[in-house]
Amino acid sequence: MSPAALSRRSLLLGGVTAAGLMTARARAGTPAPLAQPSSVVTTPPRQWGPHAPAPYLPDPDILAIDPSFSNLVYGNANIRLAWRGGDWLEGPAWSTQGRFLLLSDTIRAQQYRYLWETGTVSVFRDYSYNSNGNTFDAEGRLISCEHGMRRVVRWEHDGSCSVLADRYQGAPLNSPNDVVVHPDGGIWFTDPGYGDTIVEGHPDAPGGRANRMGRERWAMDGEVVAQFAGHARQDDHVFRIDPHTGELRAVLTQQQLAGPNGLCFSPDGSILYVISSGAGPGQDGPGGDQRIHAYDLKDGDVRNGRVFADMMLDGHQLGPDGMRADIFGNLWCGAGGPLGLCGVVVYSPAGRMIGRLRLPRGVSNLTFGGPKRDTLFMCAADALFTLVVNTQGAGLS
Template sequence: MSGSPYEVFDESFRKLINHTAHVQKLHTGCRWTEGPAYFPAGRYLIWSDIPNNRMLRYDECNDAVSIFRNPSYYSNGNTIDRQGRLVTCEHGSRRVTRTEINGKITVIADHYDGRRLNSPNDVVVKSDGSIWFTDPTYGIDSDYEGGRSESEIGACHVYRVNPANGQISVVADDFIQPNGLAFSPDETKLYISDTGRTHSNSNPAHIRVFNVTDDNKLSGGEVFSECSSGLFDGFRLDEAGRLWSSAYDGVHCINSDGRLIGKILIPEIVANLCFGGLHRNRLYICGTTSIYGVYLFDNGTPTF
């Protein structure tokens, strides 16, 4: 890529970017990178390479990349909980799992109302320990990112897992293909993308915002931002409540009022991202075949 990787649409974006900190390609050779999760205790990044049915690990201290899990059951979204454990969405097994400290795999969710989930896609953990995840059909649409199958549920929902009893409940049922999701820093809002445009040009390509009540119910759900380049897939928020989202041309930075204030251009379609580094000021970006990193004058919220 020649020239600056930054596009500025609002002067506030200039304060967030460091023009001397270039976008670095940290690793390549994947087929479709997704689900980055940063582990501060070990200073490493985990991400999914969905079609290759594996997860990889990037060591921030020496730039080494290794296989973390193979096979990965076509894992997609990943995050960490407050105990530092990996939480993973698996297309192939159609479940959400947690990797315990001793390496044991615990199944968090694989059925709802007696029927198998579609293919859990992205996941976040709220401060109360509840696990929230989206369940579109991408993992059962073909054999490329999972296994072709009919939906047993017949719809694509957003779910919450109660940390006290493991009960799974639907928190949003009016999405075409719910995808990325993230809480605001104070957890009073939940942002969820709908990538239904992949199945029809008349379907959504936007992010919606919901109010979160004290008893974990959602209200509102108005459109927060429409994507101007392809689709919003995965995204994260910074400490000020700005949203940093994947898009076809790179990363879009969206102010808390829904305005696009700037872009980081990436020469591949971006599927997801997360903040990492000792101060959460390094943005890790999943760009189709590659992982990129860039330091910002900005700090992300923890991924849980």
């Protein structure tokens, strides 16, 4: 296994330890990585859960790298474990009208609803076709990315389902991953191949990049999504759905940005941020560069692409996944990596890392919610963490 073959999922799990990396790279004949940070967890080790003793204030796992970060956090708030019970949580989206947080479980193929008033979690949709990213539009309608059905759908107020996108240039999509709504109403989503796995959607076809030896059974009898497995796949794209015509247009190709994953807009909608993630589970090849890229927007087109942040921390390459902007233009990004470095990193609008939240595992995706949109919800494997902050989320979700 080469260093490039380390997947985004293993990074997010926080399971890529220095020893593991050293072994892998030694076998590949490459230099050993930097040593682990001298202190990677709270001392004494922090306990999590409803019966755990309250940590000290200010929270020792809220780390300011730049003094400006202190203005974005609330000194009397702790990071707290709000719920555990999923398999792999993704796509948190806040419903302003319903006052609840929607979550996807990509492995169980369910969607959950976290109620603000009680903190209880229940099943929202019992079978979601391995949905991943979610968002709510300006009318309060839920938009979801479905790995299993290779499509982006919108749930109307009458309960019906509208398919917004499922094909491009005559071929099925890969596995739509993350989705956001621009202030002009345009719907933007990424379409990497991360759903072409047994657990998160549909095994890739024999010879495909996630099933190169062809041993995985990709056309199981009786499976609801069997008809979607093994089709010809697209290149990875970032797409835009026109709010007036419904036209699907590719705005970034795989050659322009490999492994597109999380995406969001600046508060005024003038900048698009896209995360380029590493190879997905089981995939061969290097994947993306694991950086955050920025693009200026004009009339629905992207230009002036550049690297916004390299996601390096203490000499380690973090694995970014999802992100959201606050009203001041700071980016809050979920990241995987070695224990003690994984969690959430925060960048200023200039691309400077100003702070981070240290969690016991990597964060796949996050969003702002609550009645004042000042609570940060963080999905980390099977757990949901929260933190009250001194800023608010920009955009719809």
